[in-house]
Amino acid sequence: MEFLKIAGSGNDFIVIDNRMGQVRGAGLLARRLCDRRLGIGADGLLLLCRSRAADFRMRIINADGSEAEMCGNGLRCLARFIREKQISRRRRLSIETLAGVYDVSVDPAAVRVKMRVAGEPRMGMTIALSSGSVTGHLINTGVPHFVIPVEDAGPVEVQRLGSEIRHHPAFGPQGTNVDWVEVVSPTRIRVRTYERGVEAETLSCGTGMTACAVICRLLGAVGSRVTVIPASGELIRVSFPDEPHAVFLEGGTRVLFSGVWLDT
Numbered sequence: 510m511e512f513l514k515i516a517g518s519g520n521d522f523i524v525i526d527n528r529m530g531q532v533r534g535a536g537l538l539a540r541r542l543c544d545r546r547l548g549i550g551a552d553g554l555l556l557l558c559r560s561r562a563a564d565f566r567m568r569i570i571n572a573d574g575s576e577a578e579m580c581g582n583g584l585r586c587l588a589r590f591i592r593e594k595q596i597s598r599r600r601r602l603s604i605e606t607l608a609g610v611y612d613v614s615v616d617p618a619a620v621r622v623k624m625r626v627a628g629e630p631r632m633g634m635t636i637a638l639s640s641g642s643v644t645g646h647l648i649n650t651g652v653p654h655f656v657i658p659v660e661d662a663g664p665v666e667v668q669r670l671g672s673e674i675r676h677h678p679a680f681g682p683q684g685t686n687v688d689w690v691e692v693v694s695p696t697r698i699r700v701r702t703y704e705r706g707v708e709a710e711t712l713s714c715g716t717g718m719t720a721c722a723v724i725c726r727l728l729g730a731v732g733s734r735v736t737v738i739p740a741s742g743e744l745i746r747v748s749f750p751d752e753p754h755a756v757f758l759e760g761g762t763r764v765l766f767s768g769v770w771l772d773t
Contacts, residue, residue: 718739
């Protein structure tokens with residue numbers, strides 16, 4: 510089974526062309542492929558599929574085998590895969606996900622996704638934790654994120670706090686992703702994310718960076734163009750054009766290597 514490993518701002522994925530439907534048991538396959546000791550190692554598995562509603566369809570399977578509704582960096586990496594494999598030479602693509610159809614633009618230096626916010630964010634939400642209480646803002650940018658503003662994101666105990674918040678009953682049985690955001694300036698924010706499905710801090714999260722930028726924008730802390738610094742240090746741009754409710758996520762992607770998975 511041929512694959513490419515592609516990273517977007519430190520978020521790494523194994524990408525497979527599944528337009529012929531050859532992949533069976535995607536959850537089990539993802540757990541095996543994404544294992545960083547006995548597999549290839551990745552945050553998730555991306556499957557390129559046929560779509561009746563768009564140019565293509567993306568399935569994103571987390572490292573734990575669960576399927577996510579949407580992944581911003583995953584969309585960017587899938588678009589790069591389509592270009593690298595010469596499946597389509599079109600610069601603009603529409604890609605279907607479980608969260609809807611997204612418009613993606615592919616350039617040599619960057620891939621840009623038109624993101625969206627589902628419903629109204631729940632601002633100023635306080636939850637009780639074993640070590641006290643924390644106040645954040647719940648927003649859905651394709652998947653749910655609980656965004657916690659902090660003065661300094663560096664010392665945050667992401668693994669300990671993230672796991673507890675992710676499973677908090679306030680977020681229902683599906684839980685939530687958790688983000689800590691530090692406003693560096695009106696044009697720059699620093700973000701750290703605990704991702705459900707990976708069950709750990711990831712070097713970058715597209716929906717998380719978008720969520721943090723939108724929340725900071727709603728709080729009046731940033732302007733219409735924001736540079737986001739994720740844990741990887743690879744910068745991402747989030748912008749808010751004049752178009753109502755539009756938000757764009759843009760940044761580079763890297764094809765790390767190609768290979769063939771032999772352990773079937």
